[in-house]
Amino acid sequence: MSHFYGIEEAGSSSATLACDCLAHRFGNAGDHGVRERPYPTDMSDAEWAAVRPLLPVPGWLRGRGGQPEAYCHRAILDAIRYLVDNGTKWRAIPADFPPWDRVYAFFRRWRDHGLIREFHDRLRRKVREQAGRDPEPSAGVIDSQSVKADAVVGSDSRGFDGGKLINGRKRHAVVDTLGLLLAVMVTAADIGDRAAAQVLLAQVAAAHHRWALVWADGRYTGSLVEHSLAVLALVLAIVKRSDDMRGFVVLPKRWIVERFFAHLMRSRRLVRDFERSTSSAEAMVYWSMTLLMTRRLARPRPSRA
Structure with a gap:
């Protein structure tokens, strides 16, 4: 070679x-x-x-x-x-x-x-195969992350997230059960999670025909659950935090997407949104995940006895 x-x-x-x-x-x-x-x-x-x-x-x-x-x-x-x-x-x-x-x-x-997504998706399939999984996922987790926007971000693609008190943009992401990205959509921070999820879930369902189950937190309740089942043949399972929980608690399945967002924060270009367009912001997320996946693919595999 x-x-x-x-x-x-x-x-x-x-x-x-x-x-x-x-x-x-x-x-x-x-x-x-x-x-x-x-x-x-x-x-x-x-x-x-x-x-x-x-x-x-x-x-x-x-x-x-x-x-x-x-x-x-x-x-x-x-x-x-x-x-x-x-x-x-x-x-x-x-x-x-x-x-x-x-x-x-x-x-x-x-x-x-769309070449960065094509490259990213090929890497994801290889990582899943290396982990002994089917190349195409059948389940995933959805969530969003609000980040502050730099001054170059125009008012047409930025907003204020009243819940997180962040003026900037929001990353809506769906990951598989290994925490690998299936799709991401960047919007103004004031866009509701359910409205963005309806578009994002449709994109993922169209690209992954084995996909049948997605976990989400309580922000995705309501008509989105019925819409996902009726239109996308997708079960949207809500993982709620119990009222008697105090402090930090690891919730089933939701920790997977939280770990994904934690990885993004290790890429300094993503700790704040510096991109003029949302398409560039989405591309940066895909590039960040390629770093993670190439390192996994190059990692020496343990020998089997």
Whole structure:
């Protein structure tokens, strides 16, 4: 297998093997694939080996026009991972990555054409298979998270969440029972959970035909339960907190989606909403989850006796 980074061969001088990404194999990549691996967010060789077969095929390679990318795919993926995990600005991406405007153009193209979700979903299926699960989920958990919005977020996509006292946006998410993302929708923070859930549940039900059960908290009670069953053939099970509970209590199934939101908060780009558009905000969530899943796929598996 060829590698991207410079390696030291035993008994010989330092040698750099060619990068095997599509941009270098078939394109006109001008960066020659020579780059050290200085950041914790850079993909290891094991991660790259798992990721490479799952990458969407560029349009130019399928005869749909356009030009080959001028920079290494692996380097661009590492640059976006760096930005999401460290919360830097696009223009502040370190100079050893491809130019920031080319990285952003790649991010925008994957966002607008649904390629980041396609890539994310392929990773999720692989992680589920590795865990011994069916690639398609049959159950999930839904919840929302309100986050403060940066000044660049316009008034047309921000609002005030009176319950959480947050001026910003709200992330509505559905995860499977492993805590892996099935779908996310970003709205103004004043949008009701049930109204957003009706749209989000329909999207997930259309994409996952085995899906039959979803757990939710008390905010999703009411007509949404009947609507889900009648229209989507989906059982919406409400997990309520008992009136006599005091302090922090781990509730069945709901902890799964809370753990998912806790993971998002570890990506500094997501601790506040810095995106001008909700589509970019959603894409950032998908990118954050790709970091989690590539590391799981590259993790050594315990040997069976």
